[in-house]
Amino acid sequence: MYFLNIINSIGDSYLTWKNVYNIIGKILVIMMAYKSLYWLIGVFFTRKFKPAKNKHKYAILIAARNEKNVIGNLLDSINKQDYPKELITTFVVADNCTDNTAEIARKHGAICYERFDNEHKTKGFALQYLLEKIGEDYGRMSFEGYFIFDADNLLNGNYISKMNDAFDSGEKIITSYRNTKNFDENWIASTYAIHWIRSIRCNHRARSVLRLATNIQGTGFLFASEIVKDGWKYTSLTEDRALTADAVAQGYQITYNDEAMFYDEQPTSLKIALRQRLRWSKGHLLAFCESGPYLFLNIFFGKLFIKTKWRENTKKNNKSFKDIILSIIESIRHRFASYDTLLQLTPFSVFNLAKWIIVILIMGSCYYYNNGINNIDLLSGGTYLAKGLRNLFSIKISVEPGINALFIGMITAIWLRLFYRMGMYIQNMWVAVYVFIIERKNIKKMTFKKKVLYTITWPIFDIIGRYTTYAALFMKVTWKPIPHDSKVTIDDIDTNVKEKVH
Known part of the structure; x- marks a missing residue:
């Protein structure tokens, strides 16, 4: 009875926490939105450097x-x-x-x-x-x-x-x-x-x-x-x-x-x-x-908490108006760079998994125990795969409140997460297509068949990264050398480049 009371209590708070879950998701999207600009700039621009005057x-x-x-x-x-x-x-x-x-x-x-x-x-x-x-x-x-x-x-x-x-x-x-x-x-x-x-x-x-x-x-x-x-x-x-x-x-x-x-x-x-x-x-x-904490403080306090100083102090005693403006611009640039680097270091995959397990898998299943499952679409989601399949057919389930609803709710939550990942896998394949097209001059000459194969297998890279991050939380990892045995020389690469040109 005590256990059922706990399930009821958790289930009653699910909708509140689901709203929090959705709000956190939206905040993260906003925080990462600037990276879309990186994509756009990366298509058309890169920094160029003038020939050096000094060797x-x-x-x-x-x-x-x-x-x-x-x-x-x-x-x-x-x-x-x-x-x-x-x-x-x-x-x-x-x-x-x-x-x-x-x-x-x-x-x-x-x-x-x-x-x-x-x-x-x-x-x-x-x-x-x-x-x-x-x-x-x-x-x-x-x-x-x-x-x-x-x-x-x-x-x-x-x-x-x-x-x-x-x-x-x-x-x-x-x-x-x-x-x-x-x-x-x-x-x-x-x-x-x-x-x-x-x-x-x-x-x-x-x-x-x-x-x-x-x-x-x-x-x-x-x-x-x-x-x-x-x-x-x-x-x-x-x-x-x-x-x-x-x-x-x-x-x-x-x-x-x-x-x-x-x-x-x-x-x-x-x-x-x-x-x-x-x-x-x-x-x-x-x-x-x-x-992480060091960079977080950097966003708000600038260089106040620097641990290591490579440069000598070059502060001017009397600053001109131009110096002040440039100093403000540099401060903004520096703080944003700290923010950007902090986001890059943050293990979002770990946080996302944790909140999914707590809110969707556990609390959601308890909610279904109390209220039952009412017409959940097993093809729900915002990926192109989900939208495409929903246009063809629909699979919905309903279950009365009780222990069956709890376990089926758990299975459904796991399925929907896997289904979402399948959709993202397919969408991620477009990264490889993009790379093969836009970087074709720099990529080694290979058959079209291989390009198709590598486009299909490419998303596995990110999947491996996600699960090794989960494993790394609990495993002791030591440094081991990576064996190298490629016989390719720079002359071989130069020859391949010449063959592509001709």
């Missing part, structure tokens, strides 16, 4: 663990750059290697340090060690900027020259066009490839045009030496997100250069992909916990 001195940082299969090809692509060789120094840290990665790196002209530390295993720790060694042997500030690449990357011949154009314009942190060297190897690799291009079109291009801060994505980026003048402190599972949050908090623009292209190898094994996505998800949650 700057750079160091390239590569953290490699057992990368004998690919690191030589990366170093070859660096050695083929059209940028002055005397202004590029390549550093490799062979991190806990059991193969001849270090030997290959030195053979290809890189300065290689070897690190053995089985306790501190992340890429961030390897970069921290490498920058410590550079500080001891060369001085970190002897270079004007630092590039970070993964060992499986390949660079277009003009990559550093194009990035130098952006750096010479005064930008301090620049990311670049992440293409895929094994796009057509299988459907798993293709989902990653489409995701990176989606990020470019839906985030990077618009943020660069609006002078906001886009996000760093692990590899293929350049930053000014002032950022590591005191060393590298980002050693979590996802060091790129921590660096992004710090940079945004301090008011840095993280810009994007569409003309600087590099190529990345994507996983082809589902097991490896799941392992990587689980690490990303755990790192994302940790970054939200570490930087």
